[in-house]
Amino acid sequence: MKPFYFLKVFCVLMFCAVANLCAQSSSPLQSAAIDQKVEKLLKQMTLEEKVGQLNQYSAGAATGPGTGRTGYPEMIAVGQVGSLFNLIGAKQTNEMQHIAVEKSRLHIPLIFGLDVIHGYRTEFPMPLGLAATWDPALIEQTARIAAKEASTDGIRWTFSPMVDIARDARWGRITEGEGEDPYLASEIAKAYVRGYQGNLDSPDDIAACVKHYVGYGAAEAGRDYNTTEISDRTLREIYLRPFKAAADAGALSFMSAFNSLNEVPASANPFTLRQVLRHDWGYKGMVVSDWQSLWEIEAHGIANDDRTAAEKGILAGVDMDMEGNLYHTHLAELVEAGAVPMSVVDDAVRNVLRVKFALGLFDHPYADDTKTAFDGPLPAASRELARKAAEEAFVLLKNEHAVLPLTGIHKIAVVGPMADNADNMLGSWDAQGKANDVVTLRNALTAYCAAHNIAVSFSADASAASADADVILVAVGETASEMTGEAASRTRIGLPGAELVDEVAKFNKPIVLLAFAGRPVVLTPIEPKATAILEAWFPGIEAGPALVATLFGEANPSGRLTASFPRSVGQEPLYYNALSTGRPVGNVDLTRPPTTGLEKYHSRYIDEQNSPLYPFGYGLSYSTFEFSTPQVSASSTSAKALNAGDAKAEVHVTATVKNTGNRPGDEVVQFYIRQRGTSVARPVRELKGFQKIALAAGESKQVDFKLTRQQLAFWNIDMKEVAEPAKVQVWITGDSASGTPAELEIKP
Numbered sequence: 001m002k003p004f005y006f007l008k009v010f011c012v013l014m015f016c017a018v019a020n021l022c023a024q025s026s027s028p029l030q031s032a033a034i035d036q037k038v039e040k041l042l043k044q045m046t047l048e049e050k051v052g053q054l055n056q057y058s059a060g061a062a063t064g065p066g067t068g069r070t071g072y073p074e075m076i077a078v079g080q081v082g083s084l085f086n087l088i089g090a091k092q093t094n095e096m097q098h099i100a101v102e103k104s105r106l107h108i109p110l111i112f113g114l115d116v117i118h119g120y121r122t123e124f125p126m127p128l129g130l131a132a133t134w135d136p137a138l139i140e141q142t143a144r145i146a147a148k149e150a151s152t153d154g155i156r157w158t159f160s161p162m163v164d165i166a167r168d169a170r171w172g173r174i175t176e177g178e179g180e181d182p183y184l185a186s187e188i189a190k191a192y193v194r195g196y197q198g199n200l201d202s203p204d205d206i207a208a209c210v211k212h213y214v215g216y217g218a219a220e221a222g223r224d225y226n227t228t229e230i231s232d233r234t235l236r237e238i239y240l241r242p243f244k245a246a247a248d249a250g251a252l253s254f255m256s257a258f259n260s261l262n263e264v265p266a267s268a269n270p271f272t273l274r275q276v277l278r279h280d281w282g283y284k285g286m287v288v289s290d291w292q293s294l295w296e297i298e299a300h301g302i303a304n305d306d307r308t309a310a311e312k313g314i315l316a317g318v319d320m321d322m323e324g325n326l327y328h329t330h331l332a333e334l335v336e337a338g339a340v341p342m343s344v345v346d347d348a349v350r351n352v353l354r355v356k357f358a359l360g361l362f363d364h365p366y367a368d369d370t371k372t373a374f375d376g377p378l379p380a381a382s383r384e385l386a387r388k389a390a391e392e393a394f395v396l397l398k399n400e401h402a403v404l405p406l407t408g409i410h411k412i413a414v415v416g417p418m419a420d421n422a423d424n425m426l427g428s429w430d431a432q433g434k435a436n437d438v439v440t441l442r443n444a445l446t447a448y449c450a451a452h453n454i455a456v457s458f459s460a461d462a463s464a465a466s467a468d469a470d471v472i473l474v475a476v477g478e479t480a481s482e483m484t485g486e487a488a489s490r491t492r493i494g495l496p497g498a499e500l501v502d503e504v505a506k507f508n509k510p511i512v513l514l515a516f517a518g519r520p521v522v523l524t525p526i527e528p529k530a531t532a533i534l535e536a537w538f539p540g541i542e543a544g545p546a547l548v549a550t551l552f553g554e555a556n557p558s559g560r561l562t563a564s565f566p567r568s569v570g571q572e573p574l575y576y577n578a579l580s581t582g583r584p585v586g587n588v589d590l591t592r593p594p595t596t597g598l599e600k601y602h603s604r605y606i607d608e609q610n611s612p613l614y615p616f617g618y619g620l621s622y623s624t625f626e627f628s629t630p631q632v633s634a635s636s637t638s639a640k641a642l643n644a645g646d647a648k649a650e651v652h653v654t655a656t657v658k659n660t661g662n663r664p665g666d667e668v669v670q671f672y673i674r675q676r677g678t679s680v681a682r683p684v685r686e687l688k689g690f691q692k693i694a695l696a697a698g699e700s701k702q703v704d705f706k707l708t709r710q711q712l713a714f715w716n717i718d719m720k721e722v723a724e725p726a727k728v729q730v731w732i733t734g735d736s737a738s739g740t741p742a743e744l745e746i747k748p
């Protein structure tokens with residue numbers, strides 16, 4: 001028996017070791033075979049050729065302050081360029097690639113990048129809208145289509161996903177991210193990476209670039225590019241989490257940010273780039289700067305000349321200089337002067353080459369220029385996904401008298417410019433999106449009404465046609481490229497055009513406000529006058545069909561907010577996972593100014609409530625859902641056992657969710673916790689899980705969430721990420737402001 005027993009144990013151990021090795025090497029970034037190729041190539045490279053791999057230039061439309069530089073073919077031929085971006089098209093990219101592969105001494109291919117943010121030609125909703133779907137699997141599919149389309153045009157690297165947590169709706173770039181929650185953003189970050197990169201085994205896989213590392217979304221006062229001050233704990237708890245998730249999912253690259261973080265520009269920050277990213281996380285992908293962000297460290301004030309800026313950037317850990325020309329001009333000389341060790345340059349080159357090998361660029365450097373997939377109509381499946389994504393992204397904020405879905409309607413008046421604005425539906429960063437591909441609300445509604453014998457009128461203003469309509473649709477909002485996205489921060493974040501709601505209110509008809517926006521907007525003044533409000537974001541090419549399906553109930557809204565909608569801009573920054581303060585408001589009535597000291601001396605405003613108009617996680621449906629109070633599988637557990645990873649210490653939290661409405665609907669079931677009695681203050685609520693579930697009318701389902709070390713650990717007073725003894729409340733509910741908690745205790 002005995003020898004057999006040992007043999008068995010030996011086999012199990014061997015199996016585990018091999019499985020472990022396979023798991024580790026499943027990412028090409030960890031592949032020993034790729035590392036060998038990198039080393040072989042590196043040995044052959046001159047210093048100039050090494051520096052060349054670290055240079056990236058924009059060779060098309062400028063997506064930053066233009067430089068007007070030219071002469072790339074000559075530079076590529078002598079190995080001075082590692083990457084081009086903003087160059088689009090198989091023919092165009094191939095032309096440059098032929099020079100790199102055939103003329104440069106070592107034949108190293110270029111990598112072509114582009115901002116493919118929410119689709120390439122098939123434009124999906126903006127990322128903030130996609131996040132509102134709470135549907136990572138769907139987001140993964142959108143990224144997959146984007147990768148297929150972009151790679152056909154020679155693009156093998158997208159500067160996406162943006163995973164900057166944003167707690168301030170003034171910041172224009174809130175539209176490009178996932179909102180205010182690090183857990184949700186992490187799940188979505190992984191989905192984008194999976195979608196773009198696939199298995200990295202095919203020429204239509206493209207490299208993801210996780211940006212902007214790090215803290216960019218915490219810009220003071222919501223002003224783009226502004227200073228950020230973030231404690232080490234908040235950095236790790238909130239801002240770094242989605243980056244870590246993306247790195248663990250195998251993202252091939254990171255982009256360093258424009259902002260300064262705790263007085264150190266993020267693009268020259270050895271703490272975040274070397275200590276956290278490389279040392280703590282063991283990241284082996286490449287780091288590219290943002291557009292001239294190395295050069296900008298001079299304006300930040302930590303370098304007095306370009307040479308020092310280059311030196312600080314490379315030493316901090318930025319591998320590739322985007323559009324800065326600093327490495328090109330100064331790096332070789334810095335090495336020769338001994339200011340930058342050759343080993344630092346070698347490591348940067350390794351990171352770049354590793355990505356090029358991982359993408360298979362050495363085997364497949366060229367795009368297939370016999371294919372011009374993008375001249376004809378888009379494939380039906382792409383359109384179908386765009387429509388589904390838009391439908392899932394819409395968030396129904398208000399629906400008085402169940403005015404939606406529309407039934408028994410004979411005449412509709414549509415007012416406002418967004419009903420027929422194809423361009424705006426694409427959102428900012430629309431890559432190769434075409435206004436011609438967009439089906440507007442006007443197109444789709446006209447067709448629907450013709451088929452259903454409904455009269456419909458369209459006008460930009462509050463026309464008389466509204467007087468005898470059964471319902472008035474007001475389609476207004478932000479202009480995508482001027483008012484949202486990069487360099488588009490606003491201090492007045494009302495909904496542009498909302499005055500139309502006031503104007504049509506005189507007709508005393510139900511008003512459905514269709515709000516097109518890239519950020520949480522202040523709806524407070526018009527909210528009482530709108531019977532229903534549907535937040536439509538910038539929905540993409542299938543805007544019209546998705547809106548019509550939703551308005552008439554073929555689709556049931558299931559989008560939920562991922563960023564708080566403020567009552568007033570003065571509340572910003574506003575986010576649900578805040579700390580309690582020492583003077584929480586408790587039951588004080590905040591709808592009026594304080595009249596006694598007991599009402600006054602709280603963390604509150606004298607002229608506004610603390611709560612948002614619509615909280616994180618919120619959204620209505622045409623169904624209604626009921627949650628039972630959650631049940632915990634144990635009333636206590638142990639911090640020691642949790643930290644040891646003991647499965648017996650895990651606690652299950654379950655609840656029953658019932659569709660109490662009369663139509664099928666999807667509910668986003670959200671799992672929140674709060675911990676008290678810990679060494680540092682923890683948020684009043686934190687999202688730790690979610691499930692989007694489909695429920696038929698009257699159907700109930702049990703949902704189950706786990707509390708393990710992963711959910712309970714946090715960066716404690718000693719900056720150790722551990723679970724601590726605590727009193728814990730847990731909620732399973734439909735948004736961040738509702739629900740009845742169950743309780744448990746974490747004992748030592």
Ligand code: NOJ
Pocket residue numbers: 063064115159211290291486
């Ligand atoms: C600047 C933006 O901050 C970044 O997100 C983008 O990827 C680059 N420009 C390249 O266009």
